[in-house]
Amino acid sequence: MTAPAIDVRGLVKVYGNRTVVDHVDLTIMPGRVCGFLGPNGSGKTTTLRMICGLLTPDGGEGTCLGHDIIRESAAVKAQAGYMTQRFGLYEDLTIRENLEFVGRLYRLRNLRRIVDEALARLGLATRQHQLTGALSGGWKQRLALAACVLHQPKLLLLDEPTAGVDPKARRAFWDEIHALAAQGITVLVSTHYMDEAERCHEIAYIAYGRLMARGTAEEIIAGSGLSALLATGPGADRLAPQLRDVPGITAAAAFGTTLHACGPDLAALWQAVAPWRNGGLRWQEAEPTLEDVFIHLMGQAHDNALEPA
Template sequence: MTKPAIDVKGLVKIYGSRTVVDNVDLTIMPGRICGFLGPNGSGKTTTLRMICGLLTPDAGSGTCLGHDIITERDAVKVQAGYMTQRFGLYEDLTIRENLEFVGRLYRLRDLRRRVDESLDRLGLATRQHQLTGSLSGGWKQRLALAACVLHEPKLLLLDEPTAGVDPKARRAFWDEIHALAAQGITVLVSTHYMDEAERCHEIAYIAYGKLMARGTTQEIITQSGLHAMVATGPGADRLAPQLRDAPGITAAAAFGTTLHVCSPDPTALARAVEPYRREGLTWEEAEPTLEDVFIHLMGQAQDNALAA
C-alpha cells in the first residue's frame, strides 16, 4: 500500500500563553490536493511550517515524505516546495536570474535546462529578462510557483498563493496545480476562497488552532448537519439582518436578489422564516454551501487569542 505523503498526529505549537496549533492530526496521500481553510490567525501557516521542517512542534509527531518531521527536517526540506504568503524573490533581478539563484541554492545539475523547462511550463519564457519588480501579481505568482517546483519536489505547501490575484490568473494557477498533482506531487494549500476549496480533492478546516472538519466538500457539508432554505422574490435579500439574529439561525446571507438561511435545527429554521412567508416571496429547501458550513464551524470555535 502507498504510504501517506503527510502523516502527523497531535501537533501543538505554543507562543507565550497562546496555543496556536492545538493537537492537529493530518494525513494526506500522494498526489492529493488538500485545501487548508480557516479564519486568519487560526494556525494554518504555523502548521504548514511544522510539516515541512521550518518549525519544531512543541508536541506531536509524524512523517512527511517518509521522514520524521522532528529528527529529519533537512531531508523534508530538500523534497518540499514552500510558497509563502508574501512574495519572497528579488525584485531587482529578472525572472531568469531569480530562478537561476534558486537553482544554485539547491545545487541543481544542468541548471540551464531546468530553468528553461520551468520558464516554458509556467509561460514565463517570453518575459524571462523582465525585472521581477515590474510584474503584476499574477505573473509574480507564476514565478513563485516556478521557483517552488524548480528542484522537482514531491510536496508543495502553498500559503494563500492566489491572494490579490485576478480570476483568470487564479484559474490558470489551479490548472497548473492539478497538472502537478496528476504527476504524483502532493499539494497542501491554504486559501480563503470557497471556489478554490471546491477544486481540492479534500479539505481540512482549522479554527483557532483546532481541526474542526476533514473530508471532501460533500462529506463536510453532509456531516455538518446543517439545513438551509432559500428565499426568492422582491426584497428577499433585504431580510438578512432580521433573520441573522433569529433563535437557532447560524447564517443568513444575501446572494444577489436571493436570501440563504441556515440552521442545524430544522424546527428553528422553519419557525424563523414563517413570519416572512408572504405573497411574492418563495421559500425552498436547499443544500447548505461550503461557506455556510464554515461560518457555522467558526461560531462553534473559541478564539484562542481571547482564551489566552
C-alpha cells in the same frame, strides 16, 4: 499500500499563553490536492511550517515524505516546495535571474536547461528578462510557483497563493496545480476562496487552532447536519443582518439577490423565518453550500485570540 505523504498527529504550537495549533491530525496520500481552510489567525501557516520542518512543534509527532518532521526536518525541507503568503523573490532581478539564484541554492546540475524548462512550462519564457518588480500579481504568482518546483519536490505547501490575483490567473494557476498532482506531487494549499476549495480532492478546515472538519466537499456538507432555506423575492438579500441572531439560525448570508438561512434543525429553521414568510418572499428548502458550513463551523469555534496573554 502506499504510505501517506503527510501523516502528523497531535501537532501543538504555543506562543506565550496562546495555543495557536491545538492537537491537529492530518493525513494526506501522495498525489492529492488538499485545501486547508479557516479564518485568519487560525494556525494554518503555523501548521504548514511545522509539517515541512520550518517550525518545531511543541507537541505531537509525525512524518512527511517518510521522514520524521522533528528529527529529520532537513530531509523534509529538501523535498518540499513552500510558497509563502508574501512574494519572497528579488524584485530587482529578472525572472530568469531569480530562478537561477534559487537553482544555485539547491545546487542543481544542468541549471540552464532546468530554468529553460521551468520558464516554458509556466509561460514565462517571453518575459524571462523582465524585472520581477514590474510584474503583475498573476505573473509574480507564476514565478513563485516556478521557483517552488525548480528542484522537483515531492510536496508543495502553498500559503494563500492566489490572494489578490484575478480570476483568469487563478484558474490557470489551479490548472497547473492539478497537472503537478497528476505527476504524483502532493499539494497542501491554504485558501479563502470557496471555488478553490471545491477544486481540491479533499479539505481540512481549521478554526482557531482546532481541526473541525475533514473530507471531500461533499462529505463535509453531508456531515455538517445543516439544513438550509433559500429566500427569493424583493429585498431577500437584505435580510441577513436581521436573521443572524434569531434562535434556530446559525448562519444567514446573501447570495446575489437571494438569501441562504441555515441551522441544524429544519423545523426550528422554518419557525425562525416565519415572521418573514409574507410580503412577497418565497422560501424553499435548499442544499447548504460549503460556505454555509464553514460559517456555521466558525460560529462554533472559540477565538483563541481573545484569551488573556
